Amino acid sequence: YKVSTGRYMVHLSFMQTIVALKPGNLVRASTFETYKSQFDQITKNPGLRQEFMRYYNNVQAKLPPGLKPEYAAVAILLILIVAVYFLGFTKILMAISMVLLILLIMGPDIMAGHPPKTMIQYFPSRCRQTIEQSFPMLKGRYLTDKVAAGIVIIMLIICARALFANPKAAARANATSSPPPSREILEQAYKLGFDDATNANEFGASLPKITEKVSHRLELDNDDFIPDTGDPNAFLPPPPKKSGGFGMSQMMSIFYLYRTATQLGADPVTGRGFSMERLIANARSMQVWQMGIMGFSLYNLVRTFI
Numbered sequence: 001y002k003v004s005t006g007r008y009m010v011h012l013s014f015m016q017t018i019v020a021l022k023p024g025n026l027v028r029a030s031t032f033e034t035y036k037s038q039f040d041q042i043t044k045n046p047g048l049r050q051e052f053m054r055y056y057n058n059v060q061a062k063l064p065p066g067l068k069p070e071y072a073a074v075a076i077l078l079i080l081i082v083a084v085y086f087l088g089f090t091k092i093l094m095a096i097s098m099v100l101l102i103l104l105i106m107g108p109d110i111m112a113g114h115p116p117k118t119m120i121q122y123f124p125s126r127c128r129q130t131i132e133q134s135f136p137m138l139k140g141r142y143l144t145d146k147v148a149a150g151i152v153i154i155m156l157i158i159c160a161r162a163l164f165a166n167p168k169a170a171a172r173a174n175a176t177s178s179p180p181p182s183r184e185i186l187e188q189a190y191k192l193g194f195d196d197a198t199n200a201n202e203f204g205a206s207l208p209k210i211t212e213k214v215s216h217r218l219e220l221d222n223d224d225f226i227p228d229t230g231d232p233n234a235f236l237p238p239p240p241k242k243s244g245g246f247g248m249s250q251m252m253s254i255f256y257l258y259r260t261a262t263q264l265g266a267d268p269v270t271g272r273g274f275s276m277e278r279l280i281a282n283a284r285s286m287q288v289w290q291m292g293i294m295g296f297s298l299y300n301l302v303r304t305f306i
Contacts, residue, residue: 001281002267008285013040034287058111091163097252098159105130105152124149134259155251250304253297260294 001008007020029037042048059069084092103110105126109119124145131148132139192206264286265279286294 001278003275003278008281011041013037013044016045028285031288094159094163098156098163101152101156127152134255250301253300256297257294257301260290 002020005020007022008026009018010021010026011018056069059072063069063072080092106119106123109122109126114122128143128145128148131143131151195201196203196205261279262274264282265274265276267275267278
């Protein structure tokens with residue numbers, strides 16, 4: 001939407017041209033028409049077809065003789081399905097995000113066939129260029145090559161820690177409760193209490209006897225045993241910790257919301273500038289699945305503070 005003219009810039013996929021139309025002359029496309037238009041844009045755009053064939057030929061040249069890129073893609077898809085089954089969808093998604101981030105930064109050098117030493121030398125500047133493209137407001141403002149490389153490396157380290165974390169091991173490390181007493185010890189404790197009541201003894205007269213037995217029994221089974229304090233709730237497990245906190249998931253939500261807002265509010269011709277009126281107008285024409293992702297990202301960010 002162009003604020004200066006009050007018109008929408010519409011790309012006609014069947015003609016591969018851009019026209020400016022008034023809002024009153026437009027009708028919202030159905031889901032089928034939207035996907036059909038996107039398919040036509042991919043298949044009929046000469047520039048996209050030429051770029052696709054260039055990448056296809058580059059991949060074909062790097063594969064072993066007789067192996068087509070589409071066969072390699074099917075093999076990779078099967079490997080991903082098996083990995084999701086054994087490792088989980090979240091970890092695989094995070095691993096794919098890490099790989100895509102590295103390819104996005106080092107892609108130009110990889111396609112140019114630069115040696116690893118040259119890729120490492122260009123890595124800081126590539127990081128700065130990628131961050132400036134994602135966050136135009138940072139361009140020319142205290143963002144040096146070293147700072148950009150540090151930001152990317154920290155993000156990769158956080159992702160790697162989350163990727164290789166073992167939730168079961170963490171749960172065992174955080175567990176502090178002692179194993180419950182056996183049925184035999186409970187029956188002895190009940191009998192001692194009954195005998196105290198029958199003999200009119202003072203309450204808790206036989207408690208030291210059963211406490212000594214329980215302590216000795218549990219010390220043999222658990223080196224981390226905490227002596228009994230007389231509290232009947234001492235053997236109950238601790239309450240589960242409340243999940244939440246600001247982590248990598250929230251950072252990705254912020255990045256997606258910021259990126260979407262800048263794209264919706266930026267000038268469609270120059271790609272610069274920001275207009276709240278343009279953002280609102282473009283947001284109203286978003287697809288349902290895009291609104292769903294935005295809503296999920298917003299919920300993921302808000303639930304941290306609830």
